[in-house]
Amino acid sequence: MSPSEPLLQIHELDARYGPIQALHQVSLYINSGEIVTLIGANGAGKSTLLMSLFGDPAPAGGWIRYQGCDITGLPTHDIARMGIAQAPEGRRIFAAMSVEENLLMGAIPVGIDHVDADLIKVFELFPRLKERRNQRAGTLSGGEQQMLAIGRALMSRPRLLLLDEPSLGLAPLMVQRIFATIREIRDSGATIFLVEQNAHHALKLAQRGYVLVNGEIRLSGTGENLLADPEVRRAYLGGRG
Amino acid sequence: MPPAAVSSPASRVRWNLVFRQAVLEAAAAFALALLLFGPIVGLVLDGYQIKNEWQRPLPIATIIAVGRFLVALAVHTPTGQAALERFNARRRQPGVLVVGISEGDRRRWWLLAVVAISLTLPFLASKYWLTVLIQAMIYVLLGLGLNIVVGLAGLLDLGYVAFYAVGAYGLALGAQYLDLGFWSALPLAAMLAALFGGVLGFPVLRMHGDYLAIVTLGFGEIIRLVLNNWLEFTGGPNGVAAPAPQLFGLEFTRTARDGGVPFHDYFQIAYNPLHRFIFIYLALFLIVCLMVGVVTRLRNMPVGRAWEALREDEIACRALGINHVLVKLSAFMMGAMVGGIAGVFFATYQGFINPTSFNFFESALIVAIVVLGGLGSTTGVIVAALVLTILPELLRAFADYRVFAFGVLMVLMMIWRPRGLMRPRRRAFEVKGLCP
Numbered sequence: 209m210s211p212s213e214p215l216l217q218i219h220e221l222d223a224r225y226g227p228i229q230a231l232h233q234v235s236l237y238i239n240s241g242e243i244v245t246l247i248g249a250n251g252a253g254k255s256t257l258l259m260s261l262f263g264d265p266a267p268a269g270g271w272i273r274y275q276g277c278d279i280t281g282l283p284t285h286d287i288a289r290m291g292i293a294q295a296p297e298g299r300r301i302f303a304a305m306s307v308e309e310n311l312l313m314g315a316i317p318v319g320i321d322h323v324d325a326d327l328i329k330v331f332e333l334f335p336r337l338k339e340r341r342n343q344r345a346g347t348l349s350g351g352e353q354q355m356l357a358i359g360r361a362l363m364s365r366p367r368l369l370l371l372d373e374p375s376l377g378l379a380p381l382m383v384q385r386i387f388a389t390i391r392e393i394r395d396s397g398a399t400i401f402l403v404e405q406n407a408h409h410a411l412k413l414a415q416r417g418y419v420l421v422n423g424e425i426r427l428s429g430t431g432e433n434l435l436a437d438p439e440v441r442r443a444y445l446g447g448r449g
Numbered sequence: 450m451p452p453a454a455v456s457s458p459a460s461r462v463r464w465n466l467v468f469r470q471a472v473l474e475a476a477a478a479f480a481l482a483l484l485l486f487g488p489i490v491g492l493v494l495d496g497y498q499i500k501n502e503w504q505r506p507l508p509i510a511t512i513i514a515v516g517r518f519l520v521a522l523a524v525h526t527p528t529g530q531a532a533l534e535r536f537n538a539r540r541r542q543p544g545v546l547v548v549g550i551s552e553g554d555r556r557r558w559w560l561l562a563v564v565a566i567s568l569t570l571p572f573l574a575s576k577y578w579l580t581v582l583i584q585a586m587i588y589v590l591l592g593l594g595l596n597i598v599v600g601l602a603g604l605l606d607l608g609y610v611a612f613y614a615v616g617a618y619g620l621a622l623g624a625q626y627l628d629l630g631f632w633s634a635l636p637l638a639a640m641l642a643a644l645f646g647g648v649l650g651f652p653v654l655r656m657h658g659d660y661l662a663i664v665t666l667g668f669g670e671i672i673r674l675v676l677n678n679w680l681e682f683t684g685g686p687n688g689v690a691a692p693a694p695q696l697f698g699l700e701f702t703r704t705a706r707d708g709g710v711p712f713h714d715y716f717q718i719a720y721n722p723l724h725r726f727i728f729i730y731l732a733l734f735l736i737v738c739l740m741v742g743v744v745t746r747l748r749n750m751p752v753g754r755a756w757e758a759l760r761e762d763e764i765a766c767r768a769l770g771i772n773h774v775l776v777k778l779s780a781f782m783m784g785a786m787v788g789g790i791a792g793v794f795f796a797t798y799q800g801f802i803n804p805t806s807f808n809f810f811e812s813a814l815i816v817a818i819v820v821l822g823g824l825g826s827t828t829g830v831i832v833a834a835l836v837l838t839i840l841p842e843l844l845r846a847f848a849d850y851r852v853f854a855f856g857v858l859m860v861l862m863m864i865w866r867p868r869g870l871m872r873p874r875r876r877a878f879e880v881k882g883l884c885p
Contacts, residue, residue: 288770
């Protein structure tokens with residue numbers, strides 16, 4: 209991979225569920241070490257983009273390159289083993305398993321060699337998880353479950369971390385803590401693609417952002433520029449244009 | 450209620466109240482029991498007439514009423530209160546129990562006691578009870594195998610008996626056509642069953658829930674029908690003979706039949722036909738122990754954990770890099786293999802098999818064992834298998850009501866213990882370098 213090439217590049221991606229086209233010609237790129245955010249309303253196609261990047265639904269057109277390799281249309285589990293990890297929408301933790309076992313599940317793509325060290329790292333990032341490590345994951349609060357989902361994703365030592373609405377359904381205080389942690393994860397060297405409805409927090413955190421409307425990229429730019437953009441302010445920040 | 454507490458007037462009033470309520474509840478139980486058992490036990494069919502023997506249900510109802518009375522009193526004693534609290538707490542907190550690291554030591558003594566009893570039991574049992582024990586062990590093995598598929602991986606397999614049949618016929622036909630003995634057929638039949646599991650599993654594992662159940666149900670019937678109708682190869686409904694087991698070439702017969710030496714001659718002891726069954730039982734027990742060990746270890750390994758994760762959330766699993774088809778297939782083949790091993794033991798213990806032993810009722814019984822035991826709990830499955838095979842033998846006198854009792858048991862289970870007898874336990878583990 210040449211030094212100038214982005215870590216992830218999506219080019220004119222189409223995705224469809226049967227006859228319904230969910231993404232139209234979406235193009236974006238993520239450089240190594242960046243936090244890039246994708247904001248948009250409910251049903252704009254944000255989650256579809258992440259899922260499509262993971263091969264399900266398989267892209268109907270366009271291509272995806274990651275670290276200089278074409279990963280368009282690979283099976284989901286193969287993509288997950290290439291150093292891309294996802295904290296999916298709705299958290300999708302394993303409720304009947306203990307917190308620790310959930311974290312161990314995350315280590316599957318990299319094997320168990322570094323498990324102990326990585327567990328300690330995750331517990332440093334989320335001390336709450338350490339307190340509850342022998343508890344059933346289903347008994348955690350929403351915020352703790354989100355921590356667990358992020359922690360589980362981190363266990364695979366990802367180069368690219370995809371976060372799908374980590375603030376969804378959380379109390380404002382917990383949202384701030386989650387965003388503070390995301391910054392910490394970026395500082396430790398991971399690249400983060402953050403999909404959010406909470407545009408204010410996301411744009412303040414991210415270097416660059418994209419705005420997705422009805423399956424198309426409507427706007428893009430640096431986080432600051434988008435925050436100041438009248439259209440963004442009107443649509444997502446409740447401000448007056 | 451401790452005697453010291455009865456002396457104070459306030460507690461005496463409370464005690465009277467408790468007593469009166471217990472009497473009322475006992476009376477209600479008596480009436481209900483009469484209502485329930487009256488028609489079943491009280492009306493006797495005599496020739497073409499129904500005789501009304503109303504006094505017959507009375508003792509049953511009395512026993513129930515006295516029992517209800519005692520239970521009503523017992524729950525007001527401190528121990529009873531504690532037991533009730535524990536019971537309710539379990540019901541309130543569904544799902545899985547995480548066991549601490551130190552808790553294993555206490556259970557080790559239980560385990561030792563169970564193993565010791567299981568090893569001495571066959572030497573004390575009569576031939577009849579020995580066969581019951583062997584049957585119970587076979588069902589324990591079947592339950593453990595299906596537990597991997599249904600309990601751990603969450604794939605509802607209603608045709609599990611097919612793999613049981615493949616194992617049994619693997620031994621019988623292997624002996625007939627390839628001249629295989631018991632010990633050489635055992636691994637081969639197990640592999641054959643696993644292969645069948647793979648052949649069935651590969652196309653159907655893309656299906657979910659009900660669809661998978663129906664396809665496996667069909668597969669079970671197909672195997673049985675093929676065995677029944679392929680006269681030239683399987684002997685059809687006439688069945689085939691299966692060879693008896695040998696111990697390093699020693700036969701468990703009065704005189705040598707297959708050119709070996711009889712077991713009792715070699716060790717200079719009197720001939721006893723029970724030796725053969727004791728040997729089968731001990732071999733089975735060894736295999737069951739091995740299976741319990743393997744399953745316990747597997748559950749703490751990535752494969753086993755992936756099975757359970759897949760049961761919970763397939764999409765999350767794929768996003769974590771798990772190839773869901775392979776993982777499901779491994780569970781399916783592993784379960785099929787265990788079923789095959791159980792089949793081999795069934796065939797050698799019966800000495801003769803035919804397709805009627807492998808009908809849908811067997812599949813249903815094995816599923817019932819797994820469900821009753823609490824999906825995923827090894828201890829629960831073992832207990833349920835023993836209960837469902839030994840209890841009918843103990844209650845031979847009520848054999849006519851067996852299916853009825855089975856149904857009542859299931860309904861009661863669904864009310865009181867919707868997640869099975871035992872809750873699946875999960876182990877906590879130690880992380881090196883982490884201070885607690």
